[in-house]
Amino acid sequence: MQVPAPLDAMVQAIRRDADVISARQMGRALAEDLGFSRPDQALVATAISELARNIVVYADHGEIELTTLQQGDRQGIRIIARDHGPGIADLERALCDGFSTGNSLGLGLPGTRRIMDEFDIRSPPGEGVTIIAVKWQLR
């Protein structure tokens, strides 16, 4: 019985705050391995932190998956944040600076969109939230 889970992709189940830290560390280590600049390592770590924290707070549990991308001679990191929680009914509003149903700053999603090069968010009714964000290495 092999694991019914990806072996090569880096996956971290997100269930509690400690998992947010693990995912974040995994992302920072990967960014460092790929030779991302220190500020970019921090950006990748912050984006993971935002998405993972949202999972814990709003969806209870989900996962963060990291993949290395290659495009020509530059590399990138793709973060997929996935949960099967209540989902987000109004995506546009959730992406506005300052919108929060959790009495927080409401900057996690818009901020992540700003610091990443690519950002895609989906929340089909009843299927939770899937966010795909990519950061490319500067050349």
Next chain:
Amino acid sequence: MREVISSSLSDSEGKPEFDQDLVDAMRWFDLSDHDRALTSELGDIADDVGERIIEAFYTHLLADETASRHFRDDAHIAQVKKGQMRYFRELINADLDSSYIADRRRIGSIHERTGVTPTLYIGAYAFYLNKLANVVLDRMEDDPAKAFSMVLSLFKIAHFDMALALETYADTREEAIKARERELSELPTPVLQLRPGLLLIPVVGTLDSYRARALTIQLLEGIQEHRARAVVLDITGVAAVDSAVANHLIQTMAAARLMGAQPVLTGLSAEVAQSLVKVGVTAEALSTAGDLQRGIELAEHLLGE
């Protein structure tokens, strides 16, 4: 039992010589060379039917909503199936040595990390063994007695596998809880009085919502107890700052102001500050004073000295 198996893992890291712990563990499962020899005879059958069993296995997994979540797309499934074929061959005839144990144990920690629960794992394994056992009994119609002992041997090895994976699963979980407890035990954060009216609070570890609440309470109690008029919150030792943590800090600082003490935040690293600004946390909201030295100077200035 745990000691037996986990120490056999640590031994596996390099020296392949005789391993007493492994011998003990196998004795406990009543696993012998005889079992291995028996299942190895299934080698031909395995090559022949392996793929079919694995297909059936994945059809079963993918039909289940919880289990299927662990697969992304067809390419991913294809890749995992390949790994499964290797696992299948090993189940039937790999040497039960230290590296086998290390491999099986690794599975448990991957399961913990990726959220594959014991129910999902054992249930899937049971389905898998059931299919396999039926194939063996079918193929060996002529010698049902032997087929039966082969299946029993397979079951022993499978249980050995599951025990190894679940031990690591539990160990990994325990590690996570311990790490969490260590972090929590770092509380209470000390509240240091630098001089009358001036407090320093070095915050360390991770600032999740639980710890942030504790920090706020401590800060407020400290202000009251020492009649402080300025507080330096030093977060040099905070592992990670994102918008939620920034929000906790802003709230904490606002609470200090309400209690009549001027808060000063120090110790935000350049990179963290930069990413916070990009996220959109404004510098004013988190008015910081650079390093601890500057922070204390600023606080003293605020005290009017």
